[in-house]
Amino acid sequence: MSEPAKTRPADAPSPLIAPEGLPIVLFFVAATAGLTVLSRMTLPMAATYVVIAICSLLTLWCIWFFRDPQRAIPKDADAVICPADGRVVIVDKAAPPPELGLPAEAMQRICIFMNVFNVHVNRSPVDGTVERIAYRPGKFFNASFDKASVHNERCSLLLRLADGRPVVCVQIAGLVARRIVCRVKEGAFLNGGERFGLIRFGSRVDVYLPAGAEPAVKVGDATAAGATVIARLKA
Numbered sequence: 001m002s003e004p005a006k007t008r009p010a011d012a013p014s015p016l017i018a019p020e021g022l023p024i025v026l027f028f029v030a031a032t033a034g035l036t037v038l039s040r041m042t043l044p045m046a047a048t049y050v051v052i053a054i055c056s057l058l059t060l061w062c063i064w065f066f067r068d069p070q071r072a073i074p075k076d077a078d079a080v081i082c083p084a085d086g087r088v089v090i091v092d093k094a095a096p097p098p099e100l101g102l103p104a105e106a107m108q109r110i111c112i113f114m115n116v117f118n119v120h121v122n123r124s125p126v127d128g129t130v131e132r133i134a135y136r137p138g139k140f141f142n143a144s145f146d147k148a149s150v151h152n153e154r155c156s157l158l159l160r161l162a163d164g165r166p167v168v169c170v171q172i173a174g175l176v177a178r179r180i181v182c183r184v185k186e187g188a189f190l191n192g193g194e195r196f197g198l199i200r201f202g203s204r205v206d207v208y209l210p211a212g213a214e215p216a217v218k219v220g221d222a223t224a225a226g227a228t229v230i231a232r233l234k235a
Contacts, residue, residue, distance in 0.1 A: 018067075018120075018198055021148055024066065025062050032059050064117070071227045078097075082224065083123050083124065084205040084229070085205060085220075086204075096168045099134040102168070109206060111205070120203070123225045125192065129189050131159065134155070136155075151219065174203040181198050184197070
């Protein structure tokens, strides 16, 4: 992870496909090749074309799902950067996950739902130190439901701003998602917009902000990880 910086750096170069998704992409490619050969040997030509078309579409979708594009990261020091591509489904106040050990007091919460066509690489919403990471197993309700914040499998990051205020970023597994990836460790410093993990196949990311934070988005707004400003922090 990068070290603290006075100015937020530009987006770091990265592979076109997220490393965690490469084995799955290769599996789809190999399966497509194998099924093409098998169908050519056992099925009529028309049926073979159908198999090739379906397998190719699934492979292209898999590549699309694990893409990791560059983003123009906002430079504003008070900008809270969206951690996920998708759509805002909740803007309210709620207590952060209890496993982080924070006071059970309501914080400004903004929730972004990712469908299976969105980029699923997650990015840090602020410049801060990863003070604590807490994984909690759970269920796999549709991540667009409010109860997903409480009942679904999740990985919570407690980020500490330079002035000591907490910001919480929670990766939540969804109806199809079965794998949360968090690349960072406790003690690492994350610049706003920096990649820190991903969730496979449809999910949600919740951000909890300290007092005084002003939401810059509303329910229904589309977001882009690392580019959309979802809130402003007051000094």
